[in-house]
Amino acid sequence: MNWFDICALDEINPLGARIVAGPKGHIAVFRTAQDEVFALDDRCPHKDGPLSQGIVYGNTVACPLHNWQIDLASGDALAPDVGCAHRHAAKVENGRVYLSLLP
Secondary structure (H helix, E strand, O other): OOEEEEEEHHHOOOOEEEEEEEOOEEEEEEEOOOOOEEEEEOOOOOOOOOHHHOEEEOOEEEOOOOOOEEEOOOOEEOOOOOOEOOEEOEEEEOOEEEEEOOO
């Protein structure tokens, strides 16, 4: 994989997100309370709501438009909702956040 250095982990608030420009639109890079990072297209599968503006809890983000719950690890909407936000590989190494833009 080709990894791109995005930022220092401390530049993303715990339970927050940072937006990164991707080849097909914005990507939201999320940080959990446990300092895990996940990256999803910044579009809810329901009505394209900006996931980066949602509330992060555990490994889930709630879409700010209609409260759809999206699993950060898979991008899948939690039942009863159905849909998926495209996921991107992300990792933290030595306090830096890296993102892979490969499919």
